[in-house]
Amino acid sequence: MGPQTLLDYVLAQLDHAGVAQGVLTHKDGGTVFLTHPATTQHNANVYRPLLCAVLQGAKEVGTSTRTLTVRAGQSLIVSNALPVVSRITEAAPDHPYVALVFPLDLDLLRALAPSLPQSSAQRVSDPFSICLAPTGDDMQDALLRYFRQCETEVARHMLAPITSREIHARLLIGQHGGTLQKLVWHENTASRIFAATHEIRSDLGKPLVVGELAARMGMSSSAFFEQFKAVTGNSPLQYQKDLRLLHARNELQTTGSKVSEIAYGVGYESSAQFSREYARKFGCSPRQDRVSDAAE
Numbered sequence: 001m002g003p004q005t006l007l008d009y010v011l012a013q014l015d016h017a018g019v020a021q022g023v024l025t026h027k028d029g030g031t032v033f034l035t036h037p038a039t040t041q042h043n044a045n046v047y048r049p050l051l052c053a054v055l056q057g058a059k060e061v062g063t064s065t066r067t068l069t070v071r072a073g074q075s076l077i078v079s080n081a082l083p084v085v086s087r088i089t090e091a092a093p094d095h096p097y098v099a100l101v102f103p104l105d106l107d108l109l110r111a112l113a114p115s116l117p118q119s120s121a122q123r124v125s126d127p128f129s130i131c132l133a134p135t136g137d138d139m140q141d142a143l144l145r146y147f148r149q150c151e152t153e154v155a156r157h158m159l160a161p162i163t164s165r166e167i168h169a170r171l172l173i174g175q176h177g178g179t180l181q182k183l184v185w186h187e188n189t190a191s192r193i194f195a196a197t198h199e200i201r202s203d204l205g206k207p208l209v210v211g212e213l214a215a216r217m218g219m220s221s222s223a224f225f226e227q228f229k230a231v232t233g234n235s236p237l238q239y240q241k242d243l244r245l246l247h248a249r250n251e252l253q254t255t256g257s258k259v260s261e262i263a264y265g266v267g268y269e270s271s272a273q274f275s276r277e278y279a280r281k282f283g284c285s286p287r288q289d290r291v292s293d294a295a296e
Contacts, residue, residue: 004144005140005144006053006055006100006140006143006144007055007056007098009144009147009148010033010055010098010100011098013026013033013147014033014035014098019033019035020035020037020096021035021036021037021096022034022035022036026100026147026150027150027151027156028146028150028156028160030102030103031100031101031102031103031147032100032101033098033099033100034097034098034099034100034101035096035097035098035099036057036088036091036096036097037091037092037093037096037097038088038091038092038093039087039088039089039090039091040087040088040091041087042085042086042087043085043086043087044083044084044085044242044245044246044249044281044282045083045084045086045246046081046082046083046084046243046246047061047078047081047082047084047130048078048081048103049078049079049080049081049103049104049106050077050078050101050102050103050104051075051076051077051101051102051104051167051171052070052075052076052077052078052099052100052101052102053074053075053076053099053100053102053135053139053140053143054070054071054072054073054074054075054076054097054098054099055072055073055098055099055100056072056095056096056097056098056099057071057072057088057089057090057091057095057096057097057098057099058070058071058072058088058089058090058097059086059087059088059089059090059097059099060086060087060088060089061076061084061085061086061130062084062085062086062130062233063082063083063084063085063232063233063234064233064234064238065229065233065234066128066130066233068130068132069089070132071090073134073135074132074133074134074135075132075133075134075135075139076130076131076132077104077130077131077132077133077171077179077180078129078130079104079129079130079131079179079180080129080193080194080197080231080232081197081198081201082129082130082232082233083234083239083242083243083246084130100143102143102167104168104171104180105164105168108164108165108168109168109171109172109180112165112168112169112172113172113181116172116173116181127179127182127189127190127227127230127231128230128231128233129179129231129232129233130233131175131179133174133175134175136174138170139167139170139174142163142166142167142170143167145163146160146163146164146167149163189219189227189231190231192217192218192219192227193217193227193228193231193232194231195217196213196216196217196224196228196236197232197239199213199216200213200236200239200240200243201243204240204243204244204247204266204267205264205265205266205267206267207267208236208237208240210224210225210236210237213236224236240267241277242281244266244267244268245266245277245278245281245282247266248262248263248265248266248274248278248286249278249282249289251265251266252286252289252290253289253290259271259274259275259286259287259290262274262286263275263286274286
């Protein structure tokens, strides 16, 4: 029997925890392992900056304007908080979808960026915040070492942070590097759009005036709109709307708040408008969604 692979390790962890479908949170508190025995319908969610390595099966991820398919042996890098729609496209009971999600530490990426040799700086023609590349053997080895190091307290505190730094460094110098490098450099378009998305997310109930936000980012309205859509795959208003609806859905499923309170909390002035847009996004009304979730 050969050495344990990253897929072997993740499958063993899922099996030990008795997870045949769903999510297993790893010991580090941030990384998760995912598995599903069948293909799925579209599911809306918010992706934070992350590395998603698909180890078995395939998944489709995208926004209203862009869609990517990530297959076994490939990694998806998300460099900005994005509302996305995803679905598992390859999975079966005897060959389930298996993936891991490793959250990215933007402060660590920024700390590492000045160490990059000038010759390694990569020019990026596509500013979209989701990119796809093979998961190399070196990256799989680093991830496997990281997970094993998290299994004991001493290694988790002494070695895992070093390996996490290695993983982030490999991302900066690898095929994903150009997009991440642009994000961590200050005073460029990518960093300004990142700041704009952060401002929108920080107060979803606040009305969005695109021209005013563009001015705060030091950009003209037209340039801001064009670059925002190129980076996020959505217009600023659609980006805010998707985040509002996803946040509202989470509130519906995790709190007992009234639908009207949730609607007003994310910036809607009318419960009727909220319900219409919610149904258009998720295929059912807020009340129906709440009842369906409670029944599961």
